[in-house]
Amino acid sequence: MNPRVFILAIATFVVGTVELIVGGTLNLITADLDIPLSAAGQLITAFSLSFSISAPILMHFTRHIARKPLYLMALFGFFLSNVLAALSPSYAVLMVARILSASCGALLTVLSISITTQLVEPAYRGRALGIIYMGISGSLVLGVPLGMALGNAYGWRAPFWLIAGLSLLAMLCLGKWLQPVQTPPVIPLRVQLASLKDSKIVSAQLISMFMLTGHLTLYAYFTPFLQTTMHLNAGWLSFVYLLFGLAAVAGGGIGGWIADKWGPTRAMLLIISSFAVIMASLPFTTASLYVFLVAMVLWSGLSWAISPAQQNYLIQSAPGTSDIQLGLNTSVLHMGIAMGSAIGGVVVEKASVQYNAWVGAVFILLSLACAIYSISRPVGGKSAIQAGTPIQS
Structure with a gap:
């Protein structure tokens, strides 16, 4: 198995963790930003909706861009959005950061799947995709307990700093080790x-x-x-x-x-x-x-x-x-x-x-x-x- 698949799986894990990571710190967010619990819960809803809408739209508008540079740009945008979330002075800013994070995360997830299929032989494609989905499923399952543990120990902003740091590390690793991959032809x-x-x-x-x-x-x-x-x-x-x-x-x-x-x-x-x-x-x-x-x-x-x-x-x-x-x-x-x-x-x-x-x-x-x-x-x-x-x- 191409070792770059595992790097992509780790990157996908980092991206997926952000979706539910606030679920374990909603009480901390409501207390710090002085908002009702229902409003804090909308941070998850907004992320999911933005993720759902962004994936096909961004894949279309970025169809001219080579896959590796696009992946690195999306990772950098993901890094910046989580820094913005960690520094958010208000609920409105945090909401904007979540929407931006979801958009970048949607693009990264689809790119991870697409690039993985090009890194391995067809006979191993299923197993390679399985590794990517281990990262996705693991992130969705572990997001809440991870956010809860870090939030209770260091405050609700700590999980966002961790994700920002991990996304920056993933960007550096993929920039060095990810080989050039084919960009699909432009389709009207x-x-x-x-x-x-x-x-x-x-x-x-x-x-x-x-x-x-x-x-x-x-x-x-x-x-x-x-x-x-x-x-x-x-x-x-x-x-x-x-x-x-x-x-x-x-x-x-x-x-x-x-x-x-x-x-x-x-x-x-x-x-x-x-x-x-x-x-x-x-x-x-x-x-x-x-x-x-x-x-x-x-x-x-x-x-x-x-x-x-x-x-x-x-x-x-x-x-x-x-x-x-x-x-x-x-x-x-x-x-x-x-x-x-x-x-x-x-x-x-x-x-x-x-x-x-x-x-x-x-x-x-x-x-x-x-x-x-x-x-x-x-x-x-x-x-x-x-x-x-x-x-x-």
Whole structure:
């Protein structure tokens, strides 16, 4: 495996950590900036929305720029945005810093995925993408506890200083060791939009949205689910979340290995089907803590195992617009997160948190239906845009 893939994975981990890192320091931010808790919570919402919107837009407007210089410029912008967050004298400035950080982070995430596919041979692409997604999943899982630990010890601004320092270090390392990579040919916007008329590509994108919607329907309310069904105390909750995080990180790597061994299409069908079964069975395992922990590890691992296979599938299905499709998929992932959180809240309010897993499983089945439909469509529609001559950084 090309060692530069691991550097990109570390950079992606640093970027992803920022999204939820304020979740563990909301009380500190509200006290220091004298704002209500609901306003502080919008710092996460604004980040997610900006991330979702920015990815495809920035990938389009930076299509002329060579990949390596673009990556370094985005990292520098990410560094500056976190310095601004750390120095923020007011809520408004902090909000602007979060939006800028999300925009740079969205571009960096898609570039990491795109560059990784060029650094390795096709036979190892799934495993390489799995390593990148280990960085993404690890950052989302560890962001809250990391922010909480640093914030409680040194104040809420400390996590932003740490992220700024790590992003600067990543910029220096990648500037030295990242080899030149090909820049995809310039494709007119009308042609890019035409690719979304291809039912094979649209249904492939919906796989991610419904998968994350189903997952977040329960995961966004995992703590009340554990407290309601198993009456776990704070110590056990911490252990469960730690185990969940480790399984999520491992899932990305295992998913990449499965995608390489069995191919992305079979890997997607296997992972989504298994995920639906495991998620639907979770409420039945709560009678035994140990049985539940085994089921939860499978649930957590499978939640991120799908990503390498699906990214590989998108690249194969739309080779001419792969960068655009990967950017759009990043947006779709965040849309699924937002939808799952909202739907899970409705279930909790109208019924009980015990039903969240079953409602989530329904959306996983929709994801499976999209996968089956997409795989059954022929390659060569609007998505199969011929590439021109790429340039190198």
